[in-house]
Amino acid sequence: MFPVFYVAGLVALVSTVMVVTRRNPIHALLYFILSLVAVAVIFLDAGAPFVAALEVIIYAGAIMVLFIFVVMLLNPGVALVIRAREWIGPAILSLLLTLGIVYSVVGSTIKTMGISATTPKDIAMALFGPYLLGVELASLLLLAGLVAAYHLGRRIEREAPARGASLQPGAPVGSGAPSSRKEGA
Amino acid sequence: MSPALSVVLCIVLLVILMIVGGLLTWVERRLLGLWQDRYGPNRAGPFGVFQIFADILKLLTKEDWIPEFADKPVFVLAPAIMLVAVVAPFAVIVFAPGILITDLNIGLLFFLAMSSMTVYGVALAGWASNNKYALIGGIRAVAQMISYEVFMGLSLMGVVIIAGTFSLGEIVERQQSVWYFAYQPVGLIIFLIAGLAETRRLPFDLPEADSEIVAGFHTEYSGMKFAVFFLSEYVGMTLISALIVVLFFGGWMGPFLPPILWFVVKTAVLIAFFILVRAALPRYRYDQLMELGWKGLLPLTLLNLLATGAVVLAIGK
Numbered sequence: 001m002f003p004v005f006y007v008a009g010l011v012a013l014v015s016t017v018m019v020v021t022r023r024n025p026i027h028a029l030l031y032f033i034l035s036l037v038a039v040a041v042i043f044l045d046a047g048a049p050f051v052a053a054l055e056v057i058i059y060a061g062a063i064m065v066l067f068i069f070v071v072m073l074l075n076p077g078v079a080l081v082i083r084a085r086e087w088i089g090p091a092i093l094s095l096l097l098t099l100g101i102v103y104s105v106v107g108s109t110i111k112t113m114g115i116s117a118t119t120p121k122d123i124a125m126a127l128f129g130p131y132l133l134g135v136e137l138a139s140l141l142l143l144a145g146l147v148a149a150y151h152l153g154r155r156i157e158r159e160a161p162a163r164g165a166s167l168q169p170g171a172p173v174g175s176g177a178p179s180s181r182k183e184g185a
Numbered sequence: 186m187s188p189a190l191s192v193v194l195c196i197v198l199l200v201i202l203m204i205v206g207g208l209l210t211w212v213e214r215r216l217l218g219l220w221q222d223r224y225g226p227n228r229a230g231p232f233g234v235f236q237i238f239a240d241i242l243k244l245l246t247k248e249d250w251i252p253e254f255a256d257k258p259v260f261v262l263a264p265a266i267m268l269v270a271v272v273a274p275f276a277v278i279v280f281a282p283g284i285l286i287t288d289l290n291i292g293l294l295f296f297l298a299m300s301s302m303t304v305y306g307v308a309l310a311g312w313a314s315n316n317k318y319a320l321i322g323g324i325r326a327v328a329q330m331i332s333y334e335v336f337m338g339l340s341l342m343g344v345v346i347i348a349g350t351f352s353l354g355e356i357v358e359r360q361q362s363v364w365y366f367a368y369q370p371v372g373l374i375i376f377l378i379a380g381l382a383e384t385r386r387l388p389f390d391l392p393e394a395d396s397e398i399v400a401g402f403h404t405e406y407s408g409m410k411f412a413v414f415f416l417s418e419y420v421g422m423t424l425i426s427a428l429i430v431v432l433f434f435g436g437w438m439g440p441f442l443p444p445i446l447w448f449v450v451k452t453a454v455l456i457a458f459f460i461l462v463r464a465a466l467p468r469y470r471y472d473q474l475m476e477l478g479w480k481g482l483l484p485l486t487l488l489n490l491l492a493t494g495a496v497v498l499a500i501g502k
Protein backbone atom coordinates (compact mmCIF):
# COMPACT_ATOMS: atom_id res chain seq x y z
CA MET A 1 0.00 0.00 0.00
CA PHE A 2 2.67 2.48 1.06
CA PRO A 3 5.11 2.25 -1.89
CA VAL A 4 2.30 3.23 -4.26
CA PHE A 5 1.53 6.27 -2.14
CA TYR A 6 5.15 7.39 -1.93
CA VAL A 7 5.88 6.85 -5.60
CA ALA A 8 2.71 8.68 -6.67
CA GLY A 9 3.40 11.44 -4.14
CA LEU A 10 6.94 11.88 -5.42
CA VAL A 11 5.73 12.02 -9.03
CA ALA A 12 3.11 14.59 -8.05
CA LEU A 13 5.66 16.76 -6.24
CA VAL A 14 8.34 16.61 -8.93
CA SER A 15 5.88 17.24 -11.76
CA THR A 16 4.34 20.17 -9.90
CA VAL A 17 7.78 21.74 -9.49
CA MET A 18 8.33 21.17 -13.22
CA VAL A 19 5.02 22.96 -13.95
CA VAL A 20 6.23 26.21 -12.43
CA THR A 21 9.78 26.03 -13.79
CA ARG A 22 9.11 25.22 -17.47
CA ARG A 23 9.40 28.10 -19.92
CA ASN A 24 7.39 26.36 -22.63
CA PRO A 25 3.68 26.55 -21.70
CA ILE A 26 2.79 23.22 -23.35
CA HIS A 27 5.53 21.40 -21.46
CA ALA A 28 4.33 23.02 -18.22
CA LEU A 29 0.78 21.87 -18.94
CA LEU A 30 1.99 18.33 -19.69
CA TYR A 31 3.64 18.18 -16.27
CA PHE A 32 0.45 19.59 -14.75
CA ILE A 33 -1.54 16.72 -16.31
CA LEU A 34 0.99 14.24 -14.95
CA SER A 35 0.64 15.79 -11.52
CA LEU A 36 -3.17 15.46 -11.67
CA VAL A 37 -2.90 11.81 -12.72
CA ALA A 38 -0.48 11.19 -9.83
CA VAL A 39 -2.97 12.75 -7.41
CA ALA A 40 -5.64 10.46 -8.88
CA VAL A 41 -3.40 7.47 -8.10
CA ILE A 42 -3.11 8.72 -4.51
CA PHE A 43 -6.91 8.90 -4.27
CA LEU A 44 -7.15 5.37 -5.67
CA ASP A 45 -4.62 4.17 -3.11
CA ALA A 46 -6.54 5.90 -0.32
CA GLY A 47 -9.68 3.92 -1.15
CA ALA A 48 -11.53 6.53 -3.17
CA PRO A 49 -11.70 5.08 -6.72
CA PHE A 50 -14.67 7.24 -7.67
CA VAL A 51 -12.85 10.47 -6.84
CA ALA A 52 -9.78 9.16 -8.67
CA ALA A 53 -11.82 8.49 -11.81
CA LEU A 54 -13.48 11.90 -11.62
CA GLU A 55 -10.09 13.57 -11.12
CA VAL A 56 -8.87 12.07 -14.38
CA ILE A 57 -12.12 12.57 -16.32
CA ILE A 58 -12.81 16.15 -15.26
CA TYR A 59 -9.46 17.74 -14.44
CA ALA A 60 -6.99 15.85 -16.62
CA GLY A 61 -9.46 14.93 -19.35
CA ALA A 62 -11.56 18.06 -19.75
CA ILE A 63 -10.21 21.15 -18.03
CA MET A 64 -6.56 20.66 -18.95
CA VAL A 65 -7.56 19.89 -22.54
CA LEU A 66 -9.15 23.33 -22.70
CA PHE A 67 -5.95 24.87 -21.32
CA ILE A 68 -3.96 23.14 -24.05
CA PHE A 69 -6.56 24.19 -26.59
CA VAL A 70 -6.13 27.85 -25.66
CA VAL A 71 -2.33 27.61 -25.71
CA MET A 72 -2.51 25.93 -29.12
CA LEU A 73 -4.72 28.72 -30.45
CA LEU A 74 -2.67 31.59 -29.03
CA ASN A 75 0.72 29.88 -29.47
CA PRO A 76 2.62 32.26 -27.14
CA GLY A 77 5.91 30.40 -27.60
CA VAL A 78 8.53 30.87 -24.89
CA ALA A 79 7.99 34.60 -24.40
CA LEU A 80 6.18 34.09 -21.08
CA VAL A 81 8.93 34.84 -18.58
CA ILE A 82 7.89 36.12 -15.19
CA ARG A 83 10.27 38.58 -13.58
CA ALA A 84 11.67 37.92 -10.10
CA ARG A 85 9.71 40.78 -8.51
CA GLU A 86 6.40 39.19 -9.46
CA TRP A 87 7.32 36.04 -7.56
CA ILE A 88 7.49 37.74 -4.14
CA GLY A 89 3.77 37.89 -3.29
CA PRO A 90 2.90 34.29 -4.27
CA ALA A 91 6.14 33.06 -2.66
CA ILE A 92 5.23 34.54 0.75
CA LEU A 93 1.72 33.08 0.56
CA SER A 94 3.00 29.61 -0.41
CA LEU A 95 5.57 29.79 2.40
CA LEU A 96 2.73 30.33 4.88
CA LEU A 97 0.88 27.32 3.43
CA THR A 98 4.03 25.19 3.59
CA LEU A 99 4.58 26.16 7.22
CA GLY A 100 1.01 25.11 7.96
CA ILE A 101 1.53 21.73 6.31
CA VAL A 102 4.86 21.18 8.09
CA TYR A 103 3.31 22.16 11.43
CA SER A 104 0.42 19.73 11.05
CA VAL A 105 2.67 16.88 9.88
CA VAL A 106 5.20 17.41 12.68
CA GLY A 107 2.42 17.81 15.22
CA SER A 108 1.00 14.56 13.77
CA THR A 109 -2.56 15.75 14.16
CA ILE A 110 -3.43 14.14 10.80
CA LYS A 111 -4.97 10.72 11.00
CA THR A 112 -3.68 7.94 8.75
CA MET A 113 -5.53 7.42 5.50
CA GLY A 114 -8.71 5.38 5.68
CA ILE A 115 -8.29 2.09 3.89
CA SER A 116 -12.00 1.27 3.50
CA ALA A 117 -13.15 1.90 -0.04
CA THR A 118 -15.78 4.53 -0.74
CA THR A 119 -18.21 3.38 -3.43
CA PRO A 120 -19.92 5.71 -5.90
CA LYS A 121 -23.19 4.95 -4.11
CA ASP A 122 -21.83 6.21 -0.76
CA ILE A 123 -20.85 9.49 -2.39
CA ALA A 124 -24.21 9.81 -4.13
CA MET A 125 -26.12 9.13 -0.90
CA ALA A 126 -24.04 11.80 0.88
CA LEU A 127 -24.40 14.35 -1.91
CA PHE A 128 -28.14 13.97 -2.32
CA GLY A 129 -28.79 13.49 1.38
CA PRO A 130 -27.15 15.76 3.94
CA TYR A 131 -25.30 17.90 1.37
CA LEU A 132 -28.20 18.51 -1.03
CA LEU A 133 -28.07 22.25 -0.44
CA GLY A 134 -24.42 22.36 -1.51
CA VAL A 135 -25.22 20.46 -4.71
CA GLU A 136 -28.07 22.83 -5.52
CA LEU A 137 -25.91 25.88 -4.86
CA ALA A 138 -23.14 24.50 -7.06
CA SER A 139 -25.61 23.83 -9.86
CA LEU A 140 -26.92 27.39 -9.51
CA LEU A 141 -23.38 28.72 -9.80
CA LEU A 142 -22.77 26.62 -12.91
CA LEU A 143 -26.03 27.83 -14.43
CA ALA A 144 -24.98 31.43 -13.79
CA GLY A 145 -21.63 30.68 -15.47
CA LEU A 146 -23.44 29.13 -18.43
CA VAL A 147 -25.73 32.15 -18.85
CA ALA A 148 -22.75 34.51 -18.57
CA ALA A 149 -20.77 32.54 -21.16
CA TYR A 150 -23.76 32.58 -23.49
CA HIS A 151 -24.16 36.31 -23.02
CA LEU A 152 -20.48 37.05 -23.66
CA GLY A 153 -20.43 34.82 -26.74
CA ARG A 154 -23.56 36.50 -28.09
CA ARG A 155 -22.25 40.04 -27.88
CA ILE A 156 -19.51 39.28 -30.35
CA GLU A 157 -21.99 37.74 -32.71
CA ARG A 158 -24.20 40.87 -32.59
CA GLU A 159 -21.52 43.19 -33.90
CA ALA A 160 -21.55 41.77 -37.40
CA PRO A 161 -25.31 41.97 -38.14
CA ALA A 162 -25.72 45.34 -36.42
CA ARG A 163 -28.29 46.49 -38.97
CA GLY A 164 -30.44 43.51 -38.20
CA ALA A 165 -30.66 44.63 -34.59
CA SER A 166 -31.82 48.12 -35.55
CA LEU A 167 -34.70 46.64 -37.54
CA GLN A 168 -36.43 45.80 -34.25
CA PRO A 169 -36.07 48.95 -32.17
CA GLY A 170 -38.70 47.82 -29.70
CA ALA A 171 -36.93 44.57 -28.88
CA PRO A 172 -35.07 44.76 -25.56
CA VAL A 173 -31.42 43.73 -25.52
CA GLY A 174 -31.06 40.06 -24.78
CA SER A 175 -34.36 38.85 -26.22
CA GLY A 176 -34.74 36.59 -29.22
CA ALA A 177 -32.55 33.70 -30.24
CA PRO A 178 -29.30 34.51 -32.06
CA SER A 179 -30.36 32.32 -34.96
CA SER A 180 -33.43 34.45 -35.67
CA ARG A 181 -31.27 37.57 -35.56
CA LYS A 182 -28.98 36.05 -38.15
CA GLU A 183 -31.90 35.52 -40.48
CA GLY A 184 -33.05 39.10 -39.93
CA ALA A 185 -29.72 40.39 -41.14
CA MET B 186 -7.82 -14.25 -10.02
CA SER B 187 -4.18 -14.60 -8.98
CA PRO B 188 -1.75 -11.76 -9.83
CA ALA B 189 0.48 -14.05 -11.92
CA LEU B 190 -2.46 -15.12 -14.09
CA SER B 191 -3.44 -11.47 -14.49
CA VAL B 192 0.01 -10.59 -15.78
CA VAL B 193 -0.05 -13.49 -18.25
CA LEU B 194 -3.47 -12.38 -19.44
CA CYS B 195 -2.19 -8.82 -19.86
CA ILE B 196 0.62 -9.98 -22.13
CA VAL B 197 -1.62 -12.32 -24.12
CA LEU B 198 -4.17 -9.54 -24.55
CA LEU B 199 -1.52 -7.08 -25.69
CA VAL B 200 -0.27 -9.53 -28.33
CA ILE B 201 -3.81 -10.29 -29.48
CA LEU B 202 -4.65 -6.59 -29.74
CA MET B 203 -1.59 -5.91 -31.88
CA ILE B 204 -2.49 -8.83 -34.17
CA VAL B 205 -6.13 -7.73 -34.37
CA GLY B 206 -5.02 -4.17 -35.14
CA GLY B 207 -2.78 -5.41 -37.96
CA LEU B 208 -5.44 -7.79 -39.26
CA LEU B 209 -8.07 -5.06 -39.30
CA THR B 210 -6.04 -2.95 -41.74
CA TRP B 211 -6.51 -5.78 -44.23
CA VAL B 212 -10.10 -6.64 -43.20
CA GLU B 213 -11.15 -3.04 -43.61
CA ARG B 214 -9.73 -2.78 -47.12
CA ARG B 215 -11.28 -6.09 -48.17
CA LEU B 216 -14.70 -5.17 -46.77
CA LEU B 217 -14.57 -1.69 -48.30
CA GLY B 218 -13.71 -3.37 -51.59
CA LEU B 219 -16.70 -5.71 -51.23
CA TRP B 220 -19.12 -2.88 -50.51
CA GLN B 221 -17.73 -0.65 -53.23
CA ASP B 222 -17.82 -3.41 -55.88
CA ARG B 223 -14.08 -3.88 -56.28
CA TYR B 224 -11.45 -6.36 -55.03
CA GLY B 225 -9.25 -4.56 -52.55
CA PRO B 226 -5.82 -6.10 -51.81
CA ASN B 227 -5.85 -9.57 -53.45
CA ARG B 228 -2.33 -10.22 -54.79
CA ALA B 229 -0.16 -11.39 -51.86
CA GLY B 230 -1.22 -14.77 -50.50
CA PRO B 231 -4.77 -16.18 -50.18
CA PHE B 232 -7.29 -13.32 -50.42
CA GLY B 233 -4.36 -10.91 -50.16
CA VAL B 234 -3.87 -11.63 -46.46
CA PHE B 235 -0.08 -11.33 -46.73
CA GLN B 236 -0.61 -7.68 -47.60
CA ILE B 237 -0.38 -7.11 -43.82
CA PHE B 238 3.23 -8.32 -43.74
CA ALA B 239 4.08 -6.25 -46.77
CA ASP B 240 2.66 -3.18 -45.04
CA ILE B 241 4.54 -3.89 -41.81
CA LEU B 242 7.81 -4.36 -43.72
CA LYS B 243 7.23 -1.14 -45.58
CA LEU B 244 6.53 0.82 -42.39
CA LEU B 245 9.55 -0.68 -40.61
CA THR B 246 11.97 0.12 -43.39
CA LYS B 247 10.72 3.65 -44.00
CA GLU B 248 12.77 6.53 -42.69
CA ASP B 249 11.54 7.48 -39.22
CA TRP B 250 11.92 11.21 -39.56
CA ILE B 251 11.44 13.86 -36.90
CA PRO B 252 11.15 17.31 -38.48
CA GLU B 253 13.78 19.86 -37.47
CA PHE B 254 11.10 22.39 -36.52
CA ALA B 255 9.13 19.96 -34.32
CA ASP B 256 9.08 19.91 -30.53
CA LYS B 257 10.96 16.60 -30.33
CA PRO B 258 10.06 15.18 -26.87
CA VAL B 259 6.35 15.95 -27.31
CA PHE B 260 6.44 14.73 -30.92
CA VAL B 261 7.71 11.33 -29.74
CA LEU B 262 5.44 11.24 -26.70
CA ALA B 263 2.17 11.86 -28.58
CA PRO B 264 1.80 8.47 -30.35
CA ALA B 265 2.77 6.68 -27.13
CA ILE B 266 0.04 8.46 -25.14
CA MET B 267 -2.38 7.58 -27.89
CA LEU B 268 -1.66 3.85 -27.88
CA VAL B 269 -1.55 3.56 -24.06
CA ALA B 270 -4.88 5.35 -23.74
CA VAL B 271 -6.65 2.99 -26.17
CA VAL B 272 -5.05 -0.21 -24.86
CA ALA B 273 -5.48 0.46 -21.11
CA PRO B 274 -9.32 0.29 -21.04
CA PHE B 275 -9.17 -3.37 -22.14
CA ALA B 276 -8.07 -4.06 -18.55
CA VAL B 277 -11.66 -3.67 -17.33
CA ILE B 278 -13.47 -5.43 -20.19
CA VAL B 279 -15.01 -8.81 -19.41
CA PHE B 280 -14.28 -11.25 -22.23
CA ALA B 281 -15.87 -14.34 -20.68
CA PRO B 282 -16.67 -15.51 -17.13
CA GLY B 283 -13.33 -15.37 -15.29
CA ILE B 284 -11.41 -14.05 -18.31
CA LEU B 285 -10.76 -10.46 -17.31
CA ILE B 286 -7.78 -8.59 -15.97
CA THR B 287 -9.49 -6.67 -13.20
CA ASP B 288 -13.11 -6.07 -12.28
CA LEU B 289 -12.85 -2.52 -10.93
CA ASN B 290 -16.02 -1.32 -9.24
CA ILE B 291 -15.61 1.85 -11.33
CA GLY B 292 -14.83 -0.04 -14.55
CA LEU B 293 -16.97 2.13 -16.78
CA LEU B 294 -15.52 5.35 -15.35
CA PHE B 295 -12.03 3.96 -15.95
CA PHE B 296 -12.91 3.53 -19.61
CA LEU B 297 -14.23 7.12 -19.80
CA ALA B 298 -11.14 8.47 -18.04
CA MET B 299 -8.81 6.70 -20.47
CA SER B 300 -10.88 7.71 -23.48
CA SER B 301 -10.59 11.34 -22.38
CA MET B 302 -6.80 10.86 -22.37
CA THR B 303 -6.72 9.97 -26.08
CA VAL B 304 -7.42 13.63 -26.84
CA TYR B 305 -3.89 14.46 -25.70
CA GLY B 306 -2.32 12.08 -28.21
CA VAL B 307 -4.02 13.85 -31.10
CA ALA B 308 -3.76 17.40 -29.75
CA LEU B 309 -0.08 17.11 -28.85
CA ALA B 310 0.77 15.43 -32.15
CA GLY B 311 -0.84 18.34 -33.97
CA TRP B 312 0.87 20.95 -31.82
CA ALA B 313 4.34 19.37 -31.68
CA SER B 314 4.51 18.96 -35.46
CA ASN B 315 4.66 22.75 -35.76
CA ASN B 316 2.88 22.58 -39.08
CA LYS B 317 -0.27 24.52 -39.86
CA TYR B 318 -2.24 21.59 -41.23
CA ALA B 319 -1.27 19.44 -38.27
CA LEU B 320 -2.27 22.24 -35.90
CA ILE B 321 -5.66 22.68 -37.57
CA GLY B 322 -6.16 18.92 -37.31
CA GLY B 323 -5.18 18.96 -33.65
CA ILE B 324 -7.51 21.84 -32.82
CA ARG B 325 -10.38 20.18 -34.66
CA ALA B 326 -9.72 16.96 -32.79
CA VAL B 327 -9.76 18.67 -29.39
CA ALA B 328 -13.02 20.51 -30.05
CA GLN B 329 -14.65 17.41 -31.54
CA MET B 330 -13.56 14.96 -28.88
CA ILE B 331 -14.32 17.26 -25.93
CA SER B 332 -17.81 17.89 -27.32
CA TYR B 333 -18.65 14.26 -27.99
CA GLU B 334 -17.12 13.04 -24.74
CA VAL B 335 -19.82 14.87 -22.77
CA PHE B 336 -22.71 12.77 -23.99
CA MET B 337 -20.59 9.69 -24.63
CA GLY B 338 -20.40 9.38 -20.84
CA LEU B 339 -24.00 10.48 -20.28
CA SER B 340 -25.38 8.02 -22.86
CA LEU B 341 -23.94 5.15 -20.80
CA MET B 342 -25.48 6.35 -17.56
CA GLY B 343 -28.85 4.89 -18.61
CA VAL B 344 -27.24 1.44 -18.52
CA VAL B 345 -25.67 2.28 -15.15
CA ILE B 346 -29.07 3.32 -13.73
CA ILE B 347 -30.68 0.07 -14.85
CA ALA B 348 -27.79 -2.15 -13.75
CA GLY B 349 -27.08 -0.16 -10.59
CA THR B 350 -23.31 -0.56 -10.91
CA PHE B 351 -20.24 0.75 -12.76
CA SER B 352 -18.61 -2.69 -12.79
CA LEU B 353 -18.61 -4.18 -16.29
CA GLY B 354 -18.65 -7.74 -14.94
CA GLU B 355 -21.85 -7.13 -13.00
CA ILE B 356 -23.42 -5.23 -15.90
CA VAL B 357 -23.00 -8.33 -18.09
CA GLU B 358 -24.44 -10.61 -15.43
CA ARG B 359 -27.54 -8.41 -15.04
CA GLN B 360 -28.29 -8.99 -18.74
CA GLN B 361 -29.08 -12.67 -18.16
CA SER B 362 -32.73 -12.28 -19.21
CA VAL B 363 -32.80 -9.19 -21.45
CA TRP B 364 -29.91 -7.54 -23.24
CA TYR B 365 -29.78 -3.83 -22.51
CA PHE B 366 -30.13 -2.65 -26.10
CA ALA B 367 -33.82 -3.44 -25.65
CA TYR B 368 -34.07 -1.05 -22.68
CA GLN B 369 -31.66 1.56 -23.96
CA PRO B 370 -32.02 1.85 -27.77
CA VAL B 371 -31.47 5.62 -27.69
CA GLY B 372 -28.43 5.23 -25.44
CA LEU B 373 -27.00 2.63 -27.84
CA ILE B 374 -27.41 4.83 -30.92
CA ILE B 375 -25.94 7.88 -29.20
CA PHE B 376 -23.01 5.88 -27.88
CA LEU B 377 -22.39 4.48 -31.37
CA ILE B 378 -22.28 7.98 -32.87
CA ALA B 379 -20.12 9.32 -30.05
CA GLY B 380 -17.84 6.29 -30.44
CA LEU B 381 -17.38 7.10 -34.14
CA ALA B 382 -16.48 10.68 -33.23
CA GLU B 383 -14.11 9.63 -30.45
CA THR B 384 -12.21 7.21 -32.67
CA ARG B 385 -12.24 9.86 -35.44
CA ARG B 386 -13.64 7.43 -38.00
CA LEU B 387 -15.58 8.48 -41.04
CA PRO B 388 -18.01 10.28 -41.18
CA PHE B 389 -16.36 12.20 -38.33
CA ASP B 390 -12.69 12.05 -39.42
CA LEU B 391 -12.34 15.84 -39.67
CA PRO B 392 -9.08 15.93 -37.67
CA GLU B 393 -7.44 14.07 -40.55
CA ALA B 394 -9.72 15.11 -43.42
CA ASP B 395 -7.29 14.39 -46.25
CA SER B 396 -9.13 16.45 -48.84
CA GLU B 397 -8.67 19.67 -46.85
CA ILE B 398 -5.73 19.46 -44.44
CA VAL B 399 -3.32 16.91 -45.98
CA ALA B 400 -3.46 14.25 -43.22
CA GLY B 401 -4.35 16.46 -40.29
CA PHE B 402 -2.63 15.86 -36.99
CA HIS B 403 -0.29 13.12 -38.26
CA THR B 404 0.88 14.96 -41.38
CA GLU B 405 4.50 15.05 -40.18
CA TYR B 406 4.62 11.49 -38.88
CA SER B 407 6.33 8.68 -40.78
CA GLY B 408 7.55 5.14 -40.27
CA MET B 409 6.66 3.40 -37.01
CA LYS B 410 5.30 6.53 -35.32
CA PHE B 411 2.73 6.82 -38.07
CA ALA B 412 2.06 3.09 -37.71
CA VAL B 413 1.31 3.60 -34.01
CA PHE B 414 -1.38 6.17 -34.86
CA PHE B 415 -2.75 3.84 -37.50
CA LEU B 416 -2.77 0.92 -35.08
CA SER B 417 -4.38 2.88 -32.27
CA GLU B 418 -7.24 3.85 -34.56
CA TYR B 419 -8.03 0.18 -35.13
CA VAL B 420 -7.50 -0.77 -31.49
CA GLY B 421 -9.79 2.13 -30.55
CA MET B 422 -12.45 0.83 -32.91
CA THR B 423 -12.10 -2.65 -31.38
CA LEU B 424 -12.42 -1.10 -27.91
CA ILE B 425 -15.65 0.75 -28.73
CA SER B 426 -17.10 -2.41 -30.32
CA ALA B 427 -16.12 -4.57 -27.33
CA LEU B 428 -17.64 -2.03 -24.96
CA ILE B 429 -20.92 -1.90 -26.90
CA VAL B 430 -21.03 -5.70 -26.74
CA VAL B 431 -20.48 -5.66 -22.97
CA LEU B 432 -22.93 -2.87 -22.23
CA PHE B 433 -25.74 -3.44 -24.71
CA PHE B 434 -25.49 -6.94 -26.21
CA GLY B 435 -25.00 -9.17 -23.20
CA GLY B 436 -21.21 -9.54 -23.38
CA TRP B 437 -20.26 -13.21 -23.54
CA MET B 438 -23.81 -14.51 -23.24
CA GLY B 439 -25.34 -16.67 -25.95
CA PRO B 440 -26.51 -20.23 -26.58
CA PHE B 441 -24.46 -23.28 -27.75
CA LEU B 442 -21.11 -21.63 -28.48
CA PRO B 443 -18.50 -21.13 -25.73
CA PRO B 444 -18.72 -17.66 -24.10
CA ILE B 445 -15.42 -16.30 -25.44
CA LEU B 446 -16.46 -17.17 -28.99
CA TRP B 447 -19.74 -15.30 -28.56
CA PHE B 448 -17.82 -12.27 -27.40
CA VAL B 449 -15.49 -12.41 -30.41
CA VAL B 450 -18.34 -12.93 -32.89
CA LYS B 451 -20.39 -10.02 -31.50
CA THR B 452 -17.37 -7.70 -31.46
CA ALA B 453 -16.45 -8.69 -35.03
CA VAL B 454 -19.98 -7.92 -36.26
CA LEU B 455 -19.82 -4.47 -34.67
CA ILE B 456 -16.39 -3.76 -36.18
CA ALA B 457 -17.80 -4.74 -39.58
CA PHE B 458 -20.65 -2.32 -38.91
CA PHE B 459 -18.14 0.48 -38.20
CA ILE B 460 -16.44 -0.28 -41.53
CA LEU B 461 -19.81 -0.33 -43.32
CA VAL B 462 -20.56 3.13 -41.91
CA ARG B 463 -17.27 4.33 -43.39
CA ALA B 464 -18.17 2.83 -46.76
CA ALA B 465 -21.68 4.26 -46.76
CA LEU B 466 -21.52 7.80 -45.36
CA PRO B 467 -19.75 10.92 -46.61
CA ARG B 468 -17.78 13.16 -44.28
CA TYR B 469 -19.67 15.77 -42.25
CA ARG B 470 -18.88 19.47 -42.46
CA TYR B 471 -17.33 20.83 -39.27
CA ASP B 472 -20.21 23.11 -38.22
CA GLN B 473 -22.67 20.25 -38.92
CA LEU B 474 -20.64 18.02 -36.63
CA MET B 475 -20.74 20.54 -33.79
CA GLU B 476 -24.41 21.34 -34.31
CA LEU B 477 -25.35 17.66 -34.33
CA GLY B 478 -23.44 17.16 -31.10
CA TRP B 479 -24.51 20.10 -28.98
CA LYS B 480 -28.00 20.80 -30.35
CA GLY B 481 -29.12 17.31 -31.30
CA LEU B 482 -27.44 14.55 -29.37
CA LEU B 483 -26.83 16.29 -26.02
CA PRO B 484 -30.50 17.21 -25.37
CA LEU B 485 -31.54 13.76 -26.60
CA THR B 486 -29.12 12.12 -24.16
CA LEU B 487 -30.42 14.19 -21.24
CA LEU B 488 -34.02 13.30 -22.15
CA ASN B 489 -33.08 9.62 -22.36
CA LEU B 490 -31.44 9.84 -18.95
CA LEU B 491 -34.46 11.61 -17.45
CA ALA B 492 -36.88 9.05 -18.88
CA THR B 493 -34.74 6.10 -17.74
CA GLY B 494 -34.48 7.52 -14.24
CA ALA B 495 -38.21 8.18 -14.06
CA VAL B 496 -39.12 4.68 -15.24
CA VAL B 497 -36.68 2.99 -12.87
CA LEU B 498 -38.02 5.11 -10.01
CA ALA B 499 -41.65 4.33 -10.91
CA ILE B 500 -41.13 0.57 -11.19
CA GLY B 501 -39.01 0.66 -8.06
CA LYS B 502 -36.60 -1.93 -9.42
